[in-house]
Amino acid sequence: MPIRAILTDIEGTTSAVSFVFDVLFPYAREHLPAFVRAHAGEAEVAAQLEAVRAESGETEADVERVIEILLGWIAEDRKATPLKALQGMVWEQGYRAGQLKGHVYPDAVAALRRWKSGGYDLYVYSSGSIQAQRLIFGCSEAGDLSPLFSGYFDTTSGPKREAASYARIAEAIGRPAGEILFLSDVVQELDAARAAGMCTCGLAREGGELAGHPAVASFAAIEPAAF
Incomplete structure (x- = not known):
């Protein structure tokens, strides 16, 4: 799908x-x-x-x-x-207070904007609190990126290395897990998402592999339609 x-x-x-x-x-x-x-x-x-x-x-x-x-x-x-x-x-x-500005890689900013304009719904799942997630993207070096996202998930949805957490998120999003692409730099998280039925793509920004998953060095190399 x-x-x-x-x-x-x-x-x-x-x-x-x-x-x-x-x-x-x-x-x-x-x-x-x-x-x-x-x-x-x-x-x-x-x-x-x-x-x-x-x-x-x-x-x-x-x-x-x-x-x-x-x-x-x-x-x-x-x-x-x-x-x-x-x-x-x-x-x-x-x-x-302007003492902090959220860091977001330029390639991620460009891809997120491209995907949003292409009709994809974008979500975040991080061990940082939802509030912290909103701040990184809302007060980023690239400006306010919060309009790009449809929702945020943190550890209140469950641990990031457990498949049940991703099943809960898919249910909250309201889509079959197979229609969701999960991006991470941690193989155990990718494993858990795949076990829940999601498609996966690893970010290996310094090179290398994330065993069992396609891996790229930049968001620019990710084409969601290919999954």
């Missing part, structure tokens, strides 16, 4: 991994403690702090201890949903 929708990863796919690790994570590490202290009493933040306590098993942790836990999770790049949500809030302040 023909491809009707394209689901893309961010890190290493549309955007440089170095942007996340060298820009976003240090920014969050520096600004998160003050942000949490200043906003701990607000409902949206308080809910995430409670989620940190629950996930860490430290249900009585005070705000300073929760901050310590969060900084530890940042250091180990833990895919914890409450951490991702709080990072997204911190990054939003940075983007809105």
Whole structure:
């Protein structure tokens, strides 16, 4: 069946991994403690702090201890949903203040625009929160790319290396999995998407292979109609 929708990863796919690790994570590490202290009493933040306590098993942790836990999770790049949500809030302040600009590869920008104008529905699936995804594309170096996308998915849809997550996303999109092309630089994610019935294409920007999947070095080499 023909491809009707394209689901893309961010890190290493549309955007440089170095942007996340060298820009976003240090920014969050520096600004998160003050942000949490200043906003701990607000409902949206308080809910995430409670989620940190629950996930860490430290249900009585005070705000300073929760901050310590969060900084530890940042250091180990833990895919914890409450951490991702709080990072997204911190990054939003940075983007809105003009201190951050989302990195998106020029070849990805050009292809996404071409696919959108060609009638494909575009979606994002990343371990970063939906809020963080919106910010990378909405406040990108190439301008506001958010009109290109029809939806965003994060770890609330499930882990990225489990087929069930992709089945949920296909159901949410409202298309058979076979009509969706998933793009990623991680073979285990591609394996999971394929197991759910999606078509796959790997991004190997530095060359090499992603075993079992077609792989390209640039979005310019991807032709959805060929899948």
